[in-house]
């Protein structure tokens with residue numbers, strides 16, 4: 644079996660950058676890697692991603708949003724993650740079930756007990772070996788996200804989550820830190836405000852511990 648490592652944090656925390664670097668670092672050491680993301684990773688997941696993230700003419704309520712993230716995950720686990728782990732690959736996943744607790748639980752205020760049950764169902768009992776949480780102030784993350792989207796035509800620039808207010812993102816940061824404090828054997832909290840190279844070194848240190 645391979646290893647399953649999830650990358651989590653608020654908007655603009657640098658997960659995607661670090662997954663790219665970590666995948667290259669592992670590949671250089673001969674480790675077979677699948678870098679993937681939620682929602683996404685399968686044709687169905689990508690369709691759901693489009694429905695959930697792009698600003699559209701119709702609204703999506705919190706309950707429907709939760710179920711769509713769960714549907715995307717169930718397909719992702721069955722079609723991509725389990726086969727990769729069975730083939731001995733290390734799966735680096737940009738967000739997984741902790742994101743659902745953080746965003747739909749702490750962020751939207753949906754029932755955490757129900758989300759945990761749904762998470763277990765949609766993850767087909769697959770659980771990460773390690774979760775790297777990139778923690779940083781909300782202002783820093785949002786400023787990075789804004790900088791990245793600057794120059795893109797305004798109607799396409801911000802997704803539904805980027806449009807939420809600062810308090811929403813603050814609840815998510817606190818939620819992630821609470822989840823990390825509750826499962827210290829799985830979470831590694833990394834200072835996401837540091838520079839890219841410093842963070843990468845820390846990520847590699849944690850990955851090396853899994854060899």
Ligand code: Z5A
Pocket residue numbers: 652653654655656657658659660661680681682696712738739740742743744746747787788790791802804805835836837838839842
């Ligand atoms: N969501 C949910 O609600 N429930 C769920 O169950 C799941 C997801 C699975 C997915 O959006 C959204 O779905 C997400 C939660 C929700 N929305 N939010 N918020 P996404 O996949 O499009 O985006 P994201 O996951 O939020 O990530 P992101 O905004 O793309 O950012 P990131 O991956 O954390 O960071 P990045 O792309 O690596 O970096 C952002 C920018 O900062 C970029 O210009 C980098 O060059 C720069 N950067 C990166 N690192 C640094 C450092 N260290 N210093 C300075 N600048 C940096």
